[in-house]
Amino acid sequence: MQNKYIINIVIANLLWSFIPILVSDLVSQISVFMIIFIRFTISGVFLLFIAIIFTFVNNYFTTNAKISLKLLIENIRHKNRRFNNIRNYNYYILIGFCGVILNIIFFFLTLKNTSISFTMIGFLLSVIIIAIYEAGRNFEKFDVFKVLYITLMVFAILIILFVSYEAVRLGGELIYLNGFVYLILFSVSISFLYIGINKDSYSKREITSINENKYYKIPRFLIKMSFSFLIGTLLMIPFLMVLNFLPIFSDFRVEIILFFNEFPNIFLYMGQWEILYLIIFSTIIPYLLVYLANVNWKSANLTYSQWSSILNLIDPMGSIILSVIFVNEFFPFELMITFIFLILISIILRYAHEVKNMVNAFLLITLRKGVIGLLPVKLLKNYGIIAIHSLIGSHDLLINIKISSIKDFYYLVDKKLKSIDDIKKVEIFFVNKMEKIT
Amino acid sequence: MFCKLGISVINKVIEELKKIEQIKKIMSLTGDYDLLAEIEVETSEELFEIFANQIDLIEGIIQSNTHVVMKSWEK
Numbered sequence: 332m333q334n335k336y337i338i339n340i341v342i343a344n345l346l347w348s349f350i351p352i353l354v355s356d357l358v359s360q361i362s363v364f365m366i367i368f369i370r371f372t373i374s375g376v377f378l379l380f381i382a383i384i385f386t387f388v389n390n391y392f393t394t395n396a397k398i399s400l401k402l403l404i405e406n407i408r409h410k411n412r413r414f415n416n417i418r419n420y421n422y423y424i425l426i427g428f429c430g431v432i433l434n435i436i437f438f439f440l441t442l443k444n445t446s447i448s449f450t451m452i453g454f455l456l457s458v459i460i461i462a463i464y465e466a467g468r469n470f471e472k473f474d475v476f477k478v479l480y481i482t483l484m485v486f487a488i489l490i491i492l493f494v495s496y497e498a499v500r501l502g503g504e505l506i507y508l509n510g511f512v513y514l515i516l517f518s519v520s521i522s523f524l525y526i527g528i529n530k531d532s533y534s535k536r537e538i539t540s541i542n543e544n545k546y547y548k549i550p551r552f553l554i555k556m557s558f559s560f561l562i563g564t565l566l567m568i569p570f571l572m573v574l575n576f577l578p579i580f581s582d583f584r585v586e587i588i589l590f591f592n593e594f595p596n597i598f599l600y601m602g603q604w605e606i607l608y609l610i611i612f613s614t615i616i617p618y619l620l621v622y623l624a625n626v627n628w629k630s631a632n633l634t635y636s637q638w639s640s641i642l643n644l645i646d647p648m649g650s651i652i653l654s655v656i657f658v659n660e661f662f663p664f665e666l667m668i669t670f671i672f673l674i675l676i677s678i679i680l681r682y683a684h685e686v687k688n689m690v691n692a693f694l695l696i697t698l699r700k701g702v703i704g705l706l707p708v709k710l711l712k713n714y715g716i717i718a719i720h721s722l723i724g725s726h727d728l729l730i731n732i733k734i735s736s737i738k739d740f741y742y743l744v745d746k747k748l749k750s751i752d753d754i755k756k757v758e759i760f761f762v763n764k765m766e767k768i769t
Numbered sequence: 770m771f772c773k774l775g776i777s778v779i780n781k782v783i784e785e786l787k788k789i790e791q792i793k794k795i796m797s798l799t800g801d802y803d804l805l806a807e808i809e810v811e812t813s814e815e816l817f818e819i820f821a822n823q824i825d826l827i828e829g830i831i832q833s834n835t836h837v838v839m840k841s842w843e844k
Contacts (some may be wrong), residue, residue, distance in 0.1 A: 533844060542842050693798070693805060695771075707842050718843045724836030760771075760800035766783045767795040 348649025375560030427559030430524035778829030
């Protein structure tokens, strides 16, 4: 195994796969929006609280370099170079509302109006959407692995559609137009979340802090998610108020009215075990697990975000298996085995595709005299550069680059690095293979 | 340490370098050099020992270019 923290990602996805099992019954008792509001408001507050406690413990009970809470808060105004240079607070609004809240709204509405298996099509469809986005935006090639795993996704979707059709034929509930619409909206919004969530950039001061104390990343991530959750749930309220006046599906309007009517009993709902489970085991714990993985990630080949996107398929696979076991959902055994097989092969093919396209390289840099001072930290801000070593010898800097495509590599080296006046010479070495790593 | 190797010796050189405990990473490269080896030692004397008694004796390494890392930054 490349990295022991892969198990964190697996466990997080397994915990998330329980969500449909819990929610499928809960949505008949409480409105979808109330569940989302309580879940993400409390989780957001809790994650912020954990971030502050963590910072306090680090600063006063360990010998690690101090983490500045002021810097963590100031980071919110910093411009995100990887997301059209918008300020981080705007980035958190987009991720929080359009990525997290909208995705979960449509996820829960699809669950309520269709079945657990049918809803999982949204995850599989998002894999295809992201593949098309990467081909269009990053000119990522459709190599044989990519074509194969997309084909397997299509077959997996067809299996679920067939099972859903059979379920209806055998007396199950029909799936109406609203179910299909919510499914499409769910897959689009979750694709946005997957694409946008890892497009983060650090300021120079943050990079300095990370190098003084690698645990700086933990409260930073926690604050990012907590702000995203809290802003998302806050924005949900005016969003629903406005939507109530627009022509929407009647069940959507019913949910909105229920949500506002349920407000007086909000504390009653908070005590329900399903809500507590959603908050603790489906939100706080999984996010803590993935943050710990991200902070401690040391991989020979793929980055944390690549492994995270590869293993995301465990979530829908787990949900379908659990739905058959716990909720008695209709899914013929032979088709279940075929579906699991397709998903597992897709995971392997996605891994092969990412490894094949990954560009791992070293640059030996010669600088002009007198500029080595702050240049490494300035360079480290660039996406793709993961480490910089200043050297004694015939060259001044050794830069380690791990980037997901040759196009991004070209952009980094030719457009970003070679345009810096302080850099006299760049020698490029592509890594063919890691022969040893300890 | 960057290494330039002779023809068809890369596997043999890698196997020899793998035996050296102080070499923590070995990467085969495309470019002017064929291998990059990351060495971690406590003292310059230890570095000399490794070079004089182990690396220098490996057949197949035509040229090496060693840089000492002063400071590292990661994210």
